Each structure stands twice: as C-alpha cells, then as structure tokens.
Amino acid sequence: MIEQYIEHLDIDGFQRDLIQWYHSVKRDLPWRINQDPYRILVSEIMLQQTQVATVIPYYERFMKLFPTTKGLAMADDQTLLKAWEGLGYYSRARNLRESARMIEEMGGFPKTHEEILKLKGVGPYTAGAVSSIAFDIPVPAVDGNVFRVMSRVCCIYEDIAKAKTRKTFEAVVSRVISHEDPSAFNQGLMELGATICTPKSPKCLQCPVQFYCQAYHQGVDDLLPVKTKATSQTKMKLVVAVVKNQHGEYLVSKRPNTGLLANFYEFLNFEYLGEKEPKEFLVEKLSPICKKVESVQFIGTFNHVFSHRIWEMESYFISIQTGYEEVIAENDYLWISEQQMTDYPLVTAHQRILKNIES
Structure with a gap:
C-alpha cells in the first residue's frame, strides 16, 4: 500500500x-x-x-x-x-x-x-x-x-x-x-x-x-491534506467575581490538583444556568462568603477557548469590607495583594479580566 x-x-x-x-x-x-x-x-x-x-x-x-x-x-x-x-x-x-x-x-x-x-x-x-x-x-x-x-x-x-x-x-x-x-x-x-x-x-x-x-x-x-472537522466545542457560562477588600487584596481560590488547570489559582466563579439575572445570581452566591459588599460593578463578558470547550464569563468587580477570618475560616480561599499576584499562577482566562480592570 x-x-x-x-x-x-x-x-x-x-x-x-x-x-x-x-x-x-x-x-x-x-x-x-x-x-x-x-x-x-x-x-x-x-x-x-x-x-x-x-x-x-x-x-x-x-x-x-x-x-x-x-x-x-x-x-x-x-x-x-x-x-x-x-x-x-x-x-x-x-x-x-x-x-x-x-x-x-x-x-x-x-x-x-x-x-x-x-x-x-x-x-x-x-x-x-x-x-x-x-x-x-x-x-x-x-x-x-x-x-x-x-x-x-x-x-x-x-x-x-x-x-x-x-x-x-x-x-x-x-x-x-x-x-x-x-x-x-x-x-x-x-x-x-x-x-x-x-x-x-x-x-x-x-x-x-x-x-x-x-x-x-x-x-x-x-x-490536501484531507481532514474532517472536529466536533463542536461545548459552551459553559460562568459568572466571575473579582473580589477586592479594603486592603487592596484580591480573593482567589486554588483549583483541584487534578483535572482542567489543576493547581492554578482563579477568582471566584460560578456556573450560570440562567435561573436569575447574572448580577442577582452572583450576589446570592457570594452572600455566605462576603458579608459586607460595598459595590458590584460590571466589567464585561470574556470568552476563553479551550480545545473542546468555551468559557463564556460575565465578570464583575466586587468591593468589600471584611476581616480575614470571615472569608478564610471555612473556605479554601486566599487573599493576595496586587504585588503578590505575579507570584501565583492565575488562570489565563482570569488574567485577561484582571488586566481589563487595571487598565
């Protein structure tokens, strides 16, 4: 042959x-x-x-x-x-x-x-x-x-x-x-x-x-070459919260040590299925974590494309007043200063959101 x-x-x-x-x-x-x-x-x-x-x-x-x-x-x-x-x-x-x-x-x-x-x-x-x-x-x-x-x-x-x-x-x-x-x-x-x-x-x-x-x-x-089209990508809608406290620190969580983007850090985010308005949905999700929310500002919607999926992220900037113990005590979260952000591997999709805020 x-x-x-x-x-x-x-x-x-x-x-x-x-x-x-x-x-x-x-x-x-x-x-x-x-x-x-x-x-x-x-x-x-x-x-x-x-x-x-x-x-x-x-x-x-x-x-x-x-x-x-x-x-x-x-x-x-x-x-x-x-x-x-x-x-x-x-x-x-x-x-x-x-x-x-x-x-x-x-x-x-x-x-x-x-x-x-x-x-x-x-x-x-x-x-x-x-x-x-x-x-x-x-x-x-x-x-x-x-x-x-x-x-x-x-x-x-x-x-x-x-x-x-x-x-x-x-x-x-x-x-x-x-x-x-x-x-x-x-x-x-x-x-x-x-x-x-x-x-x-x-x-x-x-x-x-x-x-x-x-x-x-x-x-x-x-x-040539002959190549059949790959299967379509799955879209996943997320609502992302860039939470910042009165000390100028960002709230992040660490992803699991297996699976997609294992051990990377990310801003708080939640899968959105359309049951409520995104802003209302986000505030509700944050209520057990962030007690004193001062403001919620829409940043923008960002897409991040993986090989088989697309993250569609509606993103918000959340300003809060809080003590460390209120957030950290019962959750796997971490406060990171603006200077420290360069020391932690933040998922690329969320880096784009952060750069948008900083600019």
Whole structure:
C-alpha cells in the first residue's frame, strides 16, 4: 500500500534538495544551538499546539529557570505553573517534570527511540523528533506540518483526523527519510510546512521540492491534506467575581490538583444556568462568603477557548469590607495583594479580566 505513494518519488533527489534547502534557510531558534536532548525535548513539548513565535520567550525563560533535568525534577507546582503560565495545555508542564524525574532516575537522558518513547507525555511525534534531532536516529516525526507536506508530495488522500492515518504517514516517512542526516531531513519537513507548504495559499513557486510534488503537478494542493472537522466545542457560562477588600487584596481560590488547570489559582466563579439575572445570581452566591459588599460593578463578558470547550464569563468587580477570618475560616480561599499576584499562577482566562480592570 505504501508503494503506491512513493513509486513516483525520486527519494535520493527529494532528500538532497530538502536537506540543502533546510541548511541554507533554517530559522535561528534557541533550541537549535546544539543537540542537547533535554533542550530539544522542552522545545518540542512547548511547540505542541503552540506557534513558534509564542514559544520562544517562554522557552528562554524556562531554560533559565530549569537549565537541567535535575532542576526541573525538583520544581514545585507553583514555580512550574508560573513558568508555564499563558502557554496553555498545562498537563504538558507536569508531564515534562515527570519526564525529568524519570531521566534523573535513569542516570541520564535515554539514547534509544524506544526508551525516549517511554517518557511521560512523550508520543510518537515527540519521540521521533528528539531521537532524530538529538541522536541522528532515522525515525519519523510526523506532526501537522509533516502531514501537510507529505500528503501533497505523495498525493495521500487519507483523512489525517483519523488515528490510523498516522501509521500510513509514519511508514511513508520511514521509507524516504535520510539515514545520513535524519535530523536535517525531519526538521526540513517541519520547516517547509511552517514557512512554505502552508495550509492556505502555499508558496509552491518557492518550494525546494516542487519538482517532486504530485499535488502541485496535478493542481490539487488546495485539496490536501484531507481532514474532517472536529466536533463542536461545548459552551459553559460562568459568572466571575473579582473580589477586592479594603486592603487592596484580591480573593482567589486554588483549583483541584487534578483535572482542567489543576493547581492554578482563579477568582471566584460560578456556573450560570440562567435561573436569575447574572448580577442577582452572583450576589446570592457570594452572600455566605462576603458579608459586607460595598459595590458590584460590571466589567464585561470574556470568552476563553479551550480545545473542546468555551468559557463564556460575565465578570464583575466586587468591593468589600471584611476581616480575614470571615472569608478564610471555612473556605479554601486566599487573599493576595496586587504585588503578590505575579507570584501565583492565575488562570489565563482570569488574567485577561484582571488586566481589563487595571487598565
């Protein structure tokens, strides 16, 4: 089955032209300064679901905080989540720390593809990327960019939204990957997908492997890759209370240590089902917690989009007069000064609300 996709491909020429192009145009990225597998692992985890331009400042700050696996393995939740704050998909950070702990227990970074694949949160793509880039092991690293490039080069019409399709693409890449320079080959595919072979309006006339591209010659590049639409996102309506006391402190709570945004801090919020007016509903919910409410001011409505859900947050600024014991005694809440807010990992959705107040 794989033969039908590569029978017309000059594999040696494709490898040569792709690798030469990559070496001549590759972007100057901080994780490319050497072949340190830890640095590469951190970059690949951060780059999942996140664009390069967004990742760079986070990556540089993260590597200063945790330059070695030993430092990351010892990181506490608050420090780790604060370093990752804003990148989203926070399970990536926890898995990365667990991988660092595994590496420390092993006595060093594993050097085989099979062992790298056993690290926490490391799937076939990440294992392939680290193996090929750090250790020059000729294994495929199939991400969205590679799906797109190879679907066009080889005219593969299989639906990339289906899990079984990955096996097809991995088999194709395994057949055409360079064994002399697998690092440059895999990074070349990624770079090509990111800069030339883009989802819309690919720059075919600038493509270094245009000669080999079946989709270009057939005029079907805009039809590939084939990807069915994901299921619709669930909307969740919330009413958010940014509570501030007479001392200039904000009232926050800590999310559970499992599940979405585990161990992050957030302003008080309640799911709203429309049984009352949002303001009335919020005041009622706050009454057992905040006894002396001085004012309730509408801030605005904010949406925060996750992969499978959307938070629709109607937000209010609540000014109160209170003693610490009134709020803290029977509830898992914490008063944080404005200066301390930068020390605690606040969920990104609520950071936007806070910035709106401050501005």
